[in-house]
Amino acid sequence: MSERRPYRRPMSPTWWANPPYRAYTLRELTGVAVAIYGLVLFFGLVCLALGPGAYDGYLAFLRSPFSIVLHLLLLAAMVYHVVTWFETLPKTQPKLIVDGKPFPAKKMTDIAIKVGAGCSLVLLLIAIWVGR
Amino acid sequence: MSQFVQEKRSISPLFWLPFGAGGMLSALFGPALILITGILAPTGFLLPQSFESYDHARAFAQNPLGKLVLLAIIALFLWHGAERIFLTLKDMKAGPLLNLKYATYGVAAAVTVVTVLLLLAVGF
Numbered sequence: 001m002s003e004r005r006p007y008r009r010p011m012s013p014t015w016w017a018n019p020p021y022r023a024y025t026l027r028e029l030t031g032v033a034v035a036i037y038g039l040v041l042f043f044g045l046v047c048l049a050l051g052p053g054a055y056d057g058y059l060a061f062l063r064s065p066f067s068i069v070l071h072l073l074l075l076a077a078m079v080y081h082v083v084t085w086f087e088t089l090p091k092t093q094p095k096l097i098v099d100g101k102p103f104p105a106k107k108m109t110d111i112a113i114k115v116g117a118g119c120s121l122v123l124l125l126i127a128i129w130v131g132r
Numbered sequence: 133m134s135q136f137v138q139e140k141r142s143i144s145p146l147f148w149l150p151f152g153a154g155g156m157l158s159a160l161f162g163p164a165l166i167l168i169t170g171i172l173a174p175t176g177f178l179l180p181q182s183f184e185s186y187d188h189a190r191a192f193a194q195n196p197l198g199k200l201v202l203l204a205i206i207a208l209f210l211w212h213g214a215e216r217i218f219l220t221l222k223d224m225k226a227g228p229l230l231n232l233k234y235a236t237y238g239v240a241a242a243v244t245v246v247t248v249l250l251l252l253a254v255g256f
Binding site: 013016025028029030031032033034035036037038039040041042044045046048049052055056059062063067068070071072074075078079081082085086115116119120121123124127128131 | 154155156158159160161162163164165166167168169170171172173174175178179180181183184185186189190193202205206207208209210212213214215216217219220223224225240243246247250251253254
């Protein structure tokens with residue numbers, strides 16, 4: 001039996017909605033957007049397997065104003081995810097030493113965001129080229 | 133030497149791999165994917181609406197590489213989201229841990245299994 005009675009700082013039930021935790025909550029919420037987009041593709045695959053009729057229904061959904069607005073919101077969340085993901089990158093990496101000096105975290109984030117934007121741009125251009 | 137009790141090993145690292153892989157995949161290609169499949173192709177702007185027609189989608193899903201791409205995107209995006217949503221709900225003390233696990237990892241696992249089955253069902 002433990003006699004310890006450690007002090008627990010009281011937390012309000014809505015701590016996650018207030019600074020400084022709000023930034024953390026917003027970052028984690030991008031996971032919802034990533035998962036929703038995965039589900040959208042998943043339901044496309046379900047309709048594809050069900051046949052042309054079901055897949056036409058899926059395409060009609062994708063062309064609905066609701067879906068377009070949803071995807072614009074998903075896109076905004078995804079861009080926020082890209083930025084925050086690469087802001088975390090230097091913290092999860094083993095320390096990088098270049099020329100005997102630690103590589104600046106901000107520089108690593110900047111380079112990684114440019115690489116990520118480049119990957120997306122190349123994929124977009126390939127799709128436009130294939131779709132000509 | 134028996135005073136050192138072997139600590140129970142956590143299985144959390146098993147969940148970090150798909151979380152990290154999904155996070156990286158979506159950070160590199162996510163914006164373009166959403167633009168292509170959800171905005172440009174449906175509206176016919178820059179891409180023809182036939183880009184994701186039934187025939188094209190079926191050909192993509194029947195190609196072995198296409199299957200791999202679809203499985204990677206769907207499964208890893210869901211595992212990534214599941215990890216973030218689970219940890220956030222856990223921190224918010226939103227409910228019993230087992231329920232939270234079913235609602236997050238459970239959904240990701242079910243979607244992964246069904247995706248594999250569907251990719252096999254659409255044929256080669």
